[in-house]
Structures are given as C-alpha cells and as structure tokens.
Amino acid sequence: DAGVTQSPTHLIKTRGQHVTLRCSPISGHKSVSWYQQVLGQGPQFIFQYYEKEERGRGNFPDRFSARQFPNYSSELNVNALLLGDSALYLCASSLRGTLWETQYFGPGTRLLVL
Amino acid sequence: GESVGLHLPTLSVQEGDNSIINCAYSNSASDYFIWYKQESGKGPQFIIDIRSNMDKRQGQRVTVLLNKTVKHLSLQIAATQPGDSAVYFCAESIGTASKLTFGTGTRLQVTL
Numbered sequence: 001d002a003g004v005t006q007s008p009t010h011l012i013k014t015r016g017q018h019v020t021l022r023c024s025p026i027s028g029h030k031s032v033s034w035y036q037q038v039l040g041q042g043p044q045f046i047f048q049y050y051e052k053e054e055r056g057r058g059n060f061p062d063r064f065s066a067r068q069f070p071n072y073s074s075e076l077n078v079n080a081l082l083l084g085d086s087a088l089y090l091c092a093s094s095l096r097g098t099l100w101e102t103q104y105f106g107p108g109t110r111l112l113v114l
Numbered sequence: 115g116e117s118v119g120l121h122l123p124t125l126s127v128q129e130g131d132n133s134i135i136n137c138a139y140s141n142s143a144s145d146y147f148i149w150y151k152q153e154s155g156k157g158p159q160f161i162i163d164i165r166s167n168m169d170k171r172q173g174q175r176v177t178v179l180l181n182k183t184v185k186h187l188s189l190q191i192a193a194t195q196p197g198d199s200a201v202y203f204c205a206e207s208i209g210t211a212s213k214l215t216f217g218t219g220t221r222l223q224v225t226l
Contacts (some may be wrong), residue, residue: 002158033212040215042203043158056213077162090157100146100165105157 002027004093012112013081014015021076021109023091029104031055031097032074034066035090037108043090049074050097078111086113126223133191135220139203142185144206149178149189153200161189161202184203191222199224 003015005024013019025032031050035043045058049068072093078085088110092103127133139147145166150158164171164178164187171178177190187204201221205214 031212033214035214040218042205042218043214045213045215048212050212058213078145082201092212094212099207100163101212102148102160102163103212103214104160107155107157 004091004104006089006091006109008109009107010110010112012114014114015083017081017113019078019081019111019112021078021089021091022073023076023093023106024073026091026104029075029093029095030072031094032068032072033092033094033097033103034074034076035092035105036060037090038089039087046076048097052090055097072080081113083113086111087090115216123218124221124223126225127194128225129194133189133194133198133222135189135191135202135222137187137189137217139185139187139204139206140207141208141215142148142182144208146207147180147187148205148207149176149187150189150203150205150216151198152219153201158203194222194224196224196226198213198222202219 007022034046037043047066048056048086052068063079066076088108090108091106094101094103148163149161152158162173175192179188201219203219205216
C-alpha cells in the first residue's frame with residue numbers, strides 16, 4: 001500500500017511569492033495534519049483537517065492556510081513568503097485524527113525561500 | 115507554551131550495544147507519547163507509542179518507558195544496528211493525537 005505522498009519534493013521560491021504544497025493521505029485515512037520542520041529542530045504543528053473541516057491550528061500567521069478535499073487529500077498554502085518560511089513541510093495522516101491514533105508522515109516538501 | 119525536550123543532542127554507540135534515548139516532557143496532562151525516527155531527507159517514521167495509563171511498552175527490539183512521576187520518557191533499542199543511525203524524536207499529545215508537540219531530537223550514531 002502507498003504511504004503518505006507529498007508533492008513537490010523540492011521547491012525554490014523568492015520572498016513575497018505564494019506556494020501551494022500537496023498531500024495525499026494513506027488510503028482510508030480521513031485526517032491530515034501539516035507540520036513545519038526547520039533545519040535542526042523538531043516538527044511544529046500547523047493545521048489538522050478531518051472530513052474537510054479544520055480541527056486544529058498551531059501558532060502560525062494567517063499567511064498559512066490549508067484545505068482538505070472530498071477525496072481527503074490536502075493543500076497547504078503560504079502567501080507572502082519570508083526567508084524564515086524555508087523549511088521541510090511535512091504532512092501526516094491518520095484514520096480519524098483522534099487520540100491514540102498513529103500518525104504516519106510523508107517524505108515532506110523542502111521549501112527554500114530566497 | 116509547554117514542550118517536549120531531550121537530554122542529549124547526540125548519542126554514539128557501538129554496533130551490538132543497547133541504546134537509551136531520553137526525553138523530558140513538561141506537561142503533566144499529556145495523554146499520549148510517541149517516538150519517531152527520522153533519517154536524512156525523509157519524514158519521521160513511527161517507532162512505538164505509549165499511553166499515559168501505561169509505564170512500559172515493548173516492540174521489536176524497542177522498549178518505551180514512561181515515568182509520569184518525573185515526567186520522563188525513554189526509548190531503548192536493543193542490539194543497535196547501523197541502520198538505526200538517525201535522529202530520534204519524542205512527541206507528546208494532549209487531547210487529540212493530531213497535534214503532536216515534538217522535541218528537538220537526538221542524533222544516534224552507530225559505530226562499527
């Protein structure tokens with residue numbers, strides 16, 4: 001079975017631009033979460049979606065937004081990119097996004113903002 | 115906000131030895147703890163988890179111990195192999211498993 005997939009794998013943007021990152025969860029998983037991982041640090045929670053509804057949001061500015069589609073795939077959008085947005089963006093999926101469920105991570109999208 | 119932290123940034127062990135990676139957490143209300151392994155250029159890979167109502171859980175070559183009294187979590191890897199070389203993160207969750215709080219990680223280096 002395919003795991004969590006993300007696209008693109010790498011991306012280079014300049015300051016002020018907009019970026020869209022995509023994630024497909026494991027088949028049968030209805031919850032998707034997004035994390036930002038800055039080099040040398042642990043991942044930080046950005047969003048969680050379940051059944052197309054936002055269930056949780058981390059401490060990120062409004063430049064970050066996301067949505068989930070009827071097929072449970074998800075997009076993360078970042079507007080007005082800053083140099084500090086350079087990071088590995090990880091998507092994780094789980095069955096329902098409830099407590100004690102294992103979250104499975106994708107390989108990530110590495111974003112470089114110049 | 116409260117976060118999960120790790121005692122040692124780098125741990126070097128010889129192949130065949132046992133490894134112990136430690137983690138301190140600060141939120142006594144945490145319900146669920148998970149260890150992830152992250153290899154270079156890859157996403158975190160689930161290793162083992164433990165609920166707050168347990169103090170020990172074993173998997174294949176791995177054991178997680180939870181001491182709620184001192185808010186300490188550890189991952190034990192038996193007979194460490196070169197393929198175990200990676201960065202290990204502990205993560206905690208309160209109320210919903212999808213909002214994981216990660217520490218900064220410990221790099222495990224396995225020497226031959």
